[in-house]
Amino acid sequence: MDQSSAVLYTLLLCIPFSLSIFLLLRATSRRHRRLPPGNLGLPFIGETLQLISAYKTENPEPFIDDRVSKYGTVFTTHLFGEPTVFSADPDTNRFILQNEGRLFESSYPGSISNLLGRHSLLLMRGNLHKRMHSLTMSFANSAIIRDHLLVDVDRLVRLNMDAWTGRVILMEEAKKITFQLTVKQLMSFDPCEWTENLMKEYMLVIEGFFCIPLPIFSTTYRRAIQARRKVAEALSLVVVERRRGSERKKDMLAALMDEEGGGGGFSDEEIVDFMLALLVAGYETTSTIMTLAVKFLTETPRALAQLKEEHNGIRARKGETEALQWEDYKSMPFTQCVVNETLRVTNIISGVFRRAMTDVKIKDGYTIPKGWKVFASLRAVHMNHDYFKDARTFNPWRLQSSSETSSSMNMFTPFGGGPRRCPGAELARVELSVFLHRLVTQFSWEPAEQDKLVFFPTTRTQKRYPIIVQRL
Ligand code: HEM
Ligand SMILES: *[C@@H]1O[C@H](CO)[C@@H](O)[C@H](O)[C@H]1NC(C)=O
Secondary structure, eight states: OOOOOTTTOGGGOOOOOOHHHHHHHHHHHHHOTTSOOBOOOBTTTBTHHHHHHHHTSSOOHHHHHHHHHHHOSEEEEEETTEEEEEEOOHHHHHHHHHTBTTTEEEOOOHHHHHHHOTTOGGGOOHHHHHHHHHHHHTTTSHHHIIIIIHHHHHHHHHHHHTTOOEEEEHHHHHHHHHHHHHHHHHHOOOSSHHHHHHHHHHHHHHHHTTOOSOGGGOHHHHHHHHHHHHHHHHHHHHHHHHHHOOOOOOSHHHHHHOTTTTOOSOOHHHHHHHHHHHHHHHHHHHHHHHHHHHHHHHTOHHHHHHHHHHHHHHHHTSOSSOOOOHHHHHTOHHHHHHHHHHHHHHOSSOEEEEEESSOEEOGGGOEEOTTOEEEEEHHHHHTOTTTSTTTTSOOGGGGGSHHHHHHHHHHOOTTOOGGGOOTTHHHHHHHHHHHHHHHHHHEEEEESSOOOEEOSSSSEETTOOEEEEEEO
């Protein structure tokens, strides 16, 4: 299995190991003869250590490869304190994602819910989830991006890049950009001292997601909980002020308060939780994808050259500082190949965790017992040579050959699927595209030092990808 990602930081779980539970589940698994084949590993820890050690290397694939070749694409394992059915199969993944709320429900451990807050979208279920998912969509769909957000994305990317000279730690810069953007999108604040301070506290919250086993005893986790309180307080003040004022803004906060727009009727606490979780969802994911796109491009000079050509072409039609328009975004075909290919090979969210709400029959006559954890691995599908030729190589041109495109696109699910499909998908694509546009038209760069990919506890490069930039 895989781990990772800001939202799901599911891996980083903090795990209530218990022998009795383990033995109980072993017994259950014997009664269900048609459980997918597999190995539950050692008591308590199952196969967690194997997973972690695989994901701390540059090549985590063997963890899945070994099990798929032994047992097939759906197998049983024991990870992070629970027996888990692991799916590396595209049809089973689709089935799991589409049956959200009917056969499966999202399932996150307590340590994560404490940090996210009870009222985050990821933890909501049923009708409330439906309503809030569509409210979120209505604040990040293509029309909103085209008419409102694109200008801010372009402006904030430029504002940040204007300060770049010499050595730049790309991941840090990308984080600043995505944080500022999300704050702007949520509550219309431009970067200022207040947002700077908020970001500092907020980074402590994020660190709490990476505490491995027992959070209650971990200083990082306690500090994260404290920081979360401070961030929540700061956001509450904004909510209170907004309720008092008469000015009508067009942002997520306004939508949450607006009776007609599908929001309304929420307490301040609910609104704050919801916003805080959105901040978590959009920030680490998008900044990581920005950093890794640059890494892959740097290591694939031919792709970088073609990308530059595309963006210089767009710039040639406009003044140097003129803002990007929606039509410009729509005329970046190769960039979209680079975006998709980066999403495919990096698998920022390597998969999603669910719990079976009832006994569920899946392919080959196997049954997932009620109450069991399920992990739908998006990564395993994206990295499978049967579905993507030479799957483990960054090759943006693969998406141009129509033979691969149509069938592979069905297998390409970096944003999940079904009722919980990422509502920020389009926004993330636009942010990455604009970031690349401004980067390649304004700078040349080279890596400042050797840096390598790791996949645990999240996908990232070890040194946050320092580069030396030169303004063109
Ligand atoms: C490259 C960037 C991103 C990737 C790869 C990504 C991926 C995903 C995936 C796979 C899920 C599904 C989780 C599940 O089914 O359990 C998800 C959910 C979610 N994402 Fe993203 N995401 C990205 C960026 C963003 C951004 C920019 C936002 C902010 C608007 C966002 C907001 C959310 C929210 C709120 C959910 C929960 C949806 C729900 O449970 O209904 N994501 N994301
Ligand atoms: C990129 O992926 C999206 C699906 O997420 C798809 O609709 C689009 O056609 C793809 N674009 C390219 C150029 O492959």
